[in-house]
Amino acid sequence: GKRTFTMIKPDAFGAGNTGAIIKMIEEAGFKLVAGKITHLTKELAGKFYEVHKERPFYGELCDFMSSGPIMAIVLEKDNAVEDFRKLIGATNPAEAAEGTIRKAYAKSVGENAVHGSDSDENAAIESSFFFSKFEEIA
Ligand code: GTP
Numbered sequence: 001g002k003r004t005f006t007m008i009k010p011d012a013f014g015a016g017n018t019g020a021i022i023k024m025i026e027e028a029g030f031k032l033v034a035g036k037i038t039h040l041t042k043e044l045a046g047k048f049y050e051v052h053k054e055r056p057f058y059g060e061l062c063d064f065m066s067s068g069p070i071m072a073i074v075l076e077k078d079n080a081v082e083d084f085r086k087l088i089g090a091t092n093p094a095e096a097a098e099g100t101i102r103k104a105y106a107k108s109v110g111e112n113a114v115h116g117s118d119s120d121e122n123a124a125i126e127s128s129f130f131f132s133k134f135e136e137i138a
């Protein structure tokens with residue numbers, strides 16, 4: 001697939017790392033096709049992460065994702081989902097490879113700087129959570 005979806009999470013947005021992270025994303029060959037800054041309510045965060053609702057960290061995740069502004073972005077590149085997951089690195093920054101976004105900016109397994117869709121299907125679902133077709137250019 002050619003598109004994926006990412007969020008700059010509240011930890012990275014609040015720390016002023018949005019620009020540096022977008023620079024890493026662009027240098028890795030991704031084009032930005034839609035973007036917005038917003039602040040999720042706990043209810044909306046819960047809806048976005050509904051697939052994780054049975055996991056023990058679900059409450060913490062929803063509290064964290066609604067704790068401050070985020071930036072939602074749709075990205076375009078060949079093999080977008082897989083290549084972006086590689087660029088962000090492991091969920092736990094202690095296990096993230098050198099040169100990845102999480103290695104550089106994540107604080108912990110929960111506060112890990114960025115989201116990346118895990119399939120083409122979820123990329124489309126997650127993009128439409130934030131954007132209309134008309135907001136996705138190119
Ligand atoms: P995303 O790109 O954000 O979906 O991360 P991921 O695919 O690498 O991880 P996963 O989908 O398994 O988990 C979603 C998010 O839940 C993670 O990115 C973390 O923010 C959070 N999370 C995962 N495991 C834990 C945990 O053990 N504790 C806490 N507090 N949060 C966790």
Ligand code: MG
Pocket residue numbers: 116118
């Ligand atoms: Mg995930």
